[in-house]
Amino acid sequence: MTYKIAILGASGYTGAELVRLIANHPNMEVAALSGNSKAGMTMAQVFPHLRHLDLPVLTTIDDMNFDGIDLAFCALPHKTSQEVIAKLPTDLKIVDLSADFRLRDVAAYEKWYGNPHAAPELQKEAVYGLTEFYRDDIKSARLVAGTGCNAATGQYALRPLIAAGVIDLDEIILDLACAVSGAGRSLKENLLHAELSEGAHAYAVGGTHRHLGEFDQEFSALAGRPVEVQFTPHLIPANRGILATVYVKGDAQVIHNTLQSSYLGEPFVEVLPMGEHPSIRHIRGSNFCHVGVVADRRKDRAIVVAALDNLTKGSSGQALQNANLMLGEDETTGLMMAPVFP
Template sequence: MTYKIAILGASGYTGAELVRLIASHPSIEIAALSGNSKAGQSMAQVFPHLRHLDLPTLTTIEDVDFAGIDLAFCALPHKTSQEVIAKLPRDLKIVDLSADFRLRDPQAYKTWYGNDHAAPELQEEAVYGLTEFYRDEIAKARLVAGTGCNAATGQFALRPLISAGVINLDEIIMDLKCAVSGAGRSLKENLLHAELSEGAHAYAVGGTHRHLGEFDQEFSALAGRPVQVQFTPHLIPANRGILATTYVKGDPKAIHKALEIRYVNETFIEVLPMNEHPSIRHVRGSNFCHIGVVADRRDGHAIVIAALDNLTKGSSGQALQNANLMLGLPETEGLMMAPLFP
């Protein structure tokens, strides 16, 4: 059986990544593509690297015919996404890549994103889309909220350690290096080549990054008490990738063992041998996440490092992984491509 899907916001990076992944998917057909600012153009005009594909012309969201569509991916900005999704057919399965349904508490959403939620009844329905940890709920869901790419990377490193009780929850420091595509495709002065290349800088310093809302929500629920991590992201002059270096207090061997046990049957999560650490160049263009543990020179301390591609495992690959579950398809279908190297 072939399922028909629509991609809303197909003219952005995550939309294009969805097209790239789904193009070779044996059970999914792209039936509609929207991109309001590019409506009327072909995907070949907007993304020449996709010109070999026979794809629908981009339209406005209002012109998408949802009759016969089994699932829609919403690759739209936050705030816009909730307004659009609230108007979609109630029987349509949806995977949202924005931030609009990630936080279960509407007040937390207002705190981190600065506006009241426009569809709180849908927020109650949404399932958090970190596939490896919400697999059963996702398979039964109508609406799945994709995680933030930074939030996913940090959670892959830390969730098993919190659950296993092998780290001090009050001493977690997370340093992320983030590629520029995570900021989206909109024109921004600070993302111009001359402004960004040959340098790197911290941003959202001091606990203001919005993905902290996800860390607070998920880690506190796991621990059964409030957990707040120190978190500083850094923008680096790379197109793809996130490298999360996390400093924790606990026995390094116990930490490594907890990760091995939790991920032993997970196709997309690779735990490296003890004292080896990953690189974003080894996961580029793939749906894999590599995690390494290195013992610190101080007894009872460890460094946990996770690497993934923000556009694939951190966003569009995760979205397709979730869609596979929602449609009753093998979870790995369309996602087993090897990383690009060099």
């Protein structure tokens, strides 16, 4: 069976990444593409690297026909997604890549995103899209909320450790180095080449980054009590990738054993041998996440390092992984491509 797929917001980076991935999926066909600001253009005009593909012309969302569409990916900005998804057919399966349905508490959404939730009834049916930990719920879901790319990286490093109680929950420091594509394709002065290249800087310092809402929600639920991590992201002059360096209090060997046993059999999460740590060079363009553990010189202190591609495992690859589950496909279909190196 061939599933017909619509992509809303196909003119952005995550939309283009979805097209790239679905092109290698044997049972999916891109049947409709929207890009309101690029309506009437071909994907070849918007993204020349996709010119070899036979794709529909971009339209506005209002002009899209959802008859016969099996699943829609929504790669729109936050707030916009809530408004658009609320108007889509109620039997349509949806994977949302925005932040609009990640936070179960609508008050938490308003706190972190600055506006009231526009679709609180839909929020009740949304399933959080971190595949390895919500697999069974995703299989039966109609609406799946993709995670934040930073939030995903930190959770791969920390979730098993919090669940197993092998680290001090009040001693977690999370530093992330984030590539520029995570900020989207819109023109921003601070992302110009002359502003960004040959440097790096911290941002959202002091606990203001919106993905903290996801960390608070997920880690506190795992622990059964409030957990608040210290989190600082850093923007680096790279196109793709996130490297999370996590400082924790606990026995390094126990931490490594816990991660290794937790991810045993997972097709996309690789735990490196004890003492090794990953690089974003080694996951580029893939749906893999690499996790490593190194013992600190201080007793009962360890460093956990996780790396993934923000556009693939952190967003569009995760979305396709979830769509496979929702449609009854093998979870890995279309996603087993090797990373691109160098």
